[in-house]
Amino acid sequence: MCPDDDLAPEALTAVPEGFRYCFQAMASPCEVRVDTSDPDLARDLGRRAEAEVRRIEAKFSRYREDSQLSAINRSAGASITVDSETAALLNYAQHCFQLSGGRFDITSGVLRRLWRFDGSDNLPTKAEVRRLLPFIGWRRVSWDGSVLELPKGMELDLGGIGKEYAVDRAILAITGVSDCPSLVNLGGDLRVTGPRRGGERWRVAIESVDRARLTDGLLALAHGALTTSGDARRFLLKNGRRYSHILDPRTGWPVVDPPRSVTVAAPTCLEAGLLSTLAMLQGRHAERFLRTEGISAWWVR
Amino acid sequence: MRNTRIRGRVSGRTLTALALLLSTLTLPACGALGVKPWDHDLLAQRAMQLNTHPHITACHEHIYFSKEGSSGGRTFDGGGCGCN
Amino acid sequence: MQLKRRKMSRGVAPALGLLTANLLLATAALADPLGPAAPPPVANANINDDTETDLGLTRVDSAVLFYHEANGRVQTTEPMISVAFNSEDGDVLSVKLTSDTLTGATPNGAAPWKQAQTFTTPAQAPGSTAVVTSASGGSSLVTLPGTGTVVRQYTTPAHQLPTDTGFRDQRYAVDAGYSMQWSPESRVSIGGSVSTERDYRSGSINAGYSRDLFEKNTTVSVGLNLEFDQSRPYFGTPTPLTVMSGDAKGGNKSKTVQNIVIGVTQVMNRIWLANLNYSAGQSDGYQTDPYRIISVVDPVTGGPTQYLYESRPSSRFRQSLYMGNKIALGPTFADVSVRAYHDSWGINSITAEINERIPLLSWIYLEPQARYYSQTAATFFHDYLVSGQPLPTYASSDSRLGKFSATTLGLKLGIKTGSTSEFYMLAENYKQSGKSTNPNAIGDLASENLFSGVNATSLVVGFTFAFR
Numbered sequence: 001m002c003p004d005d006d007l008a009p010e011a012l013t014a015v016p017e018g019f020r021y022c023f024q025a026m027a028s029p030c031e032v033r034v035d036t037s038d039p040d041l042a043r044d045l046g047r048r049a050e051a052e053v054r055r056i057e058a059k060f061s062r063y064r065e066d067s068q069l070s071a072i073n074r075s076a077g078a079s080i081t082v083d084s085e086t087a088a089l090l091n092y093a094q095h096c097f098q099l100s101g102g103r104f105d106i107t108s109g110v111l112r113r114l115w116r117f118d119g120s121d122n123l124p125t126k127a128e129v130r131r132l133l134p135f136i137g138w139r140r141v142s143w144d145g146s147v148l149e150l151p152k153g154m155e156l157d158l159g160g161i162g163k164e165y166a167v168d169r170a171i172l173a174i175t176g177v178s179d180c181p182s183l184v185n186l187g188g189d190l191r192v193t194g195p196r197r198g199g200e201r202w203r204v205a206i207e208s209v210d211r212a213r214l215t216d217g218l219l220a221l222a223h224g225a226l227t228t229s230g231d232a233r234r235f236l237l238k239n240g241r242r243y244s245h246i247l248d249p250r251t252g253w254p255v256v257d258p259p260r261s262v263t264v265a266a267p268t269c270l271e272a273g274l275l276s277t278l279a280m281l282q283g284r285h286a287e288r289f290l291r292t293e294g295i296s297a298w299w300v301r
Numbered sequence: 302m303r304n305t306r307i308r309g310r311v312s313g314r315t316l317t318a319l320a321l322l323l324s325t326l327t328l329p330a331c332g333a334l335g336v337k338p339w340d341h342d343l344l345a346q347r348a349m350q351l352n353t354h355p356h357i358t359a360c361h362e363h364i365y366f367s368k369e370g371s372s373g374g375r376t377f378d379g380g381g382c383g384c385n
Numbered sequence: 386m387q388l389k390r391r392k393m394s395r396g397v398a399p400a401l402g403l404l405t406a407n408l409l410l411a412t413a414a415l416a417d418p419l420g421p422a423a424p425p426p427v428a429n430a431n432i433n434d435d436t437e438t439d440l441g442l443t444r445v446d447s448a449v450l451f452y453h454e455a456n457g458r459v460q461t462t463e464p465m466i467s468v469a470f471n472s473e474d475g476d477v478l479s480v481k482l483t484s485d486t487l488t489g490a491t492p493n494g495a496a497p498w499k500q501a502q503t504f505t506t507p508a509q510a511p512g513s514t515a516v517v518t519s520a521s522g523g524s525s526l527v528t529l530p531g532t533g534t535v536v537r538q539y540t541t542p543a544h545q546l547p548t549d550t551g552f553r554d555q556r557y558a559v560d561a562g563y564s565m566q567w568s569p570e571s572r573v574s575i576g577g578s579v580s581t582e583r584d585y586r587s588g589s590i591n592a593g594y595s596r597d598l599f600e601k602n603t604t605v606s607v608g609l610n611l612e613f614d615q616s617r618p619y620f621g622t623p624t625p626l627t628v629m630s631g632d633a634k635g636g637n638k639s640k641t642v643q644n645i646v647i648g649v650t651q652v653m654n655r656i657w658l659a660n661l662n663y664s665a666g667q668s669d670g671y672q673t674d675p676y677r678i679i680s681v682v683d684p685v686t687g688g689p690t691q692y693l694y695e696s697r698p699s700s701r702f703r704q705s706l707y708m709g710n711k712i713a714l715g716p717t718f719a720d721v722s723v724r725a726y727h728d729s730w731g732i733n734s735i736t737a738e739i740n741e742r743i744p745l746l747s748w749i750y751l752e753p754q755a756r757y758y759s760q761t762a763a764t765f766f767h768d769y770l771v772s773g774q775p776l777p778t779y780a781s782s783d784s785r786l787g788k789f790s791a792t793t794l795g796l797k798l799g800i801k802t803g804s805t806s807e808f809y810m811l812a813e814n815y816k817q818s819g820k821s822t823n824p825n826a827i828g829d830l831a832s833e834n835l836f837s838g839v840n841a842t843s844l845v846v847g848f849t850f851a852f853r
Binding site: 315316317319334335336344346348349350351354355356357359360363364365367368369370371372373374375 | 399446447448450452463465467483599600602603644646650651652653654655658660662664666703704705706707709711713718722724725726727728730732734736742758760763785786791797809811815817839841843845847
């Protein structure tokens with residue numbers, strides 16, 4: 001992992017397995033590892049990946065005033081025709097909403113106004129949460145596949161899939177021009193193009209939920225993606241009870257009793273991210289969900 | 302009187318032996334076959350179910366049970382009707 | 386505010402995989418800001434995309450079968466309807482009702498002859514004073530001289546296969562079953578059925594267990610079935626191998642069937658699912674057809690001297706080995722299966738079937754079907770018996786127990802009318818072929834067509850839909 005402080009805008013360093021290209025985006029340290037002996041190729045692939053990540057961030061970040069997503073959130077109920085990429089993402093989010101029985105909901109972002117997971121004991125009151133609920137719920141959004149109407153007071157937040165989508169698009173940007181083995185890692189959500197030269201696997205460390213330990217373990221990855229949902233840094237603690245940062249959009253409150261961390265392996269980063277989120281949203285039934293679905297996963301309770 | 306053992310056709314003993322052999326070969330091999338959970342995408346299609354149209358299957362089983370000498374295989378043997 | 390706690394459908398992971406593949410494929414065409422990027426090969430966005438499951442839904446499936454045999458033989462109309470209640474956890478309660486109306490002529494077992502033949506059956510059910518008449522003419526009531534007994538007689542013209550125009554029959558059947566997810570890896574089911582028609586009653590119960598192994602790539606299953614049948618022929622049960630006559634006959638007869646099926650379903654690879662079943666069954670009791678006769682012919686001319694009621698063994702042990710496959714080949718789906726069968730009556734058979742589902746548009750598909758079947762004769766099958774030779778213990782001329790092969794060719798059409806509903810239609814032709822003339826047959830029988838197999842056309846029309 002690249003050190004997340006004092007980063008040069010573009011940093012290409014040589015590492016034992018090739019080159020590592022670091023940059024900062026989506027409020028996370030990002031790296032692209034390329035298994036090659038050619039630094040120019042590594043820099044080119046790193047740049048392509050970075051360009052794709054920044055493009056997606058500029059378009060879909062709710063923190064950027066000039067992003068398309070912010071424009072949608074300011075629309076106050078007007079009809080907006082969105083472009084094909086946004087349409088595809090909204091369709092995807094809608095399907096995930098249906099598949100998850102309403103647990104995955106991109107209109108749940110407004111809850112961040114109440115819930116700040118800074119390790120303090122500042123819980124919102126029941127009344128405050130109840131007042132926000134009328135502004136949450138994908139069912140209230142009018143979406144027909146090309147035209148969107150977002151009721152006033154509601155917001156879309158693609159934070160649940162944005163980073164994973166960026167990883168998958170970055171990988172496609174790389175594989176579109178080169179078959180050099182590469183790994184794209186955006187703040188812990190990562191995916192590889194395939195095994196390294198010589199067929200070896202990439203070595204990945206899973207961040208630990210326990211502050212006393214640096215990592216929870218090492219994984220060796222040859223195909224696909226890996227994401228981790230965990231509360232290592234984001235939680236609230238009150239009366240000895242730990243409130244996870246996974247909010248259930250149906251209630252507005254944190255999910256009860258989720259695992260401390262779930263790491264999922266899947267062919268794409270989007271699937272891995274969604275499955276790890278869905279697992280956490282199952283709360284105390286997370287393990288059963290992962291087992292019955294036959295998902296490759298590791299968890300810490 | 303015709304001989305019960307008709308050469309070149311499958312006899313009862315052969316059938317049982319074949320079934321046992323196939324099961325001992327396939328069950329351990331089953332661990333080596335198969336796909337990762339995420340590769341179940343095509344298999345999740347409705348069209349890939351073994352019995353996509355239960356009524357059509359039932360009609361066939363009924364017709365063939367009443368017009369032929371064999372029955373069963375896919376499901377149970379009996380016909381439940383007086384047609385044979 | 387009351388919240389609905391909806392459980393997630395099982396099978397989220399594969400559905401998610403398909404959705405993600407489609408998303409990445411759809412957005413792959415976007416230009417790379419630094420240069421053109423070729424769309425990478427991702428999973429097939431299959432034209433048949435339909436991974437909806439029935440979890441939490443109630444499914445209704447209704448269909449009608451129209452079956453018609455050539456040459457005035459059997460015709461039947463069989464409507465059926467089933468309802469399945471699927472819980473969110475994967476438990477299923479299902480009920481099916483079937484009705485079957487049968488008319489037409491059935492071969493009575495006698496061999497055709499160059500002269501007209503007359504057959505005699507009782508005119509009344511045993512113990513009844515009412516007179517039963519045939520539904521479609523062709524037979525008459527005759528009073529026998531001397532005894533004054535009234536019998537029913539019918540005549541078959543020369544060179545024609547003797548058939549009894551039969552009685553219009555009506556059958557009703559109910560099937561019910563309950564299947565439950567016993568544990569995340571195993572499933573248990575129980576069921577039963579009842580069927581009743583004028584001359585036959587049947588009841589059965591079954592139980593099954595299945596278990597998933599190796600990350601759901603393998604499923605092993607075992608099923609048991611017990612059936613009890615009662616034969617109640619209109620005119621009573623004749624004593625086997627006695628002369629066909631209008632005399633009063635015996636009472637009802639019964640049989641039992643016990644059956645076990647052991648199966649394994651295996652995901653072979655991403656596009657191929659295979660299923661292997663071994664089945665064994667034992668039938669004990671009355672298995673003769675009480676209406677069928679067999680001709681006893683003159684050893685020189687081949688002419689009929691008398692007609693005897695047929696006789697079949699009271700024990701039958703069947704075994705079969707079946708292998709079915711579903712293979713996704715590009716945009717089409719293939720269904721290929723083979724079955725080998727053997728029973729203790731000496732019948733061996735081989736069946737091979739292939740269907741190929743070809744989507745035309747995302748909501749309509751065609752599925753051509755073909756089936757080939759071939760069986761050997763039962764040990765006690767005879768086209769006819771010869772007068773003067775000792776009577777065998779068992780004898781039947783039912784062509785369904787003889788040596789023949791059959792071919793089915795059909796075409797199925799499916800129209801998807803909604804996310805969980807479909808209109809379907811299947812038209813097919815079923816033709817049995819066996820040795821039509823036997824030059825080694827006695828006398829003038831060598832020029833008669835002794836094979837009485839069927840040539841039938843059938844049409845199934847159905848509609849299925851589901852709701853919450």
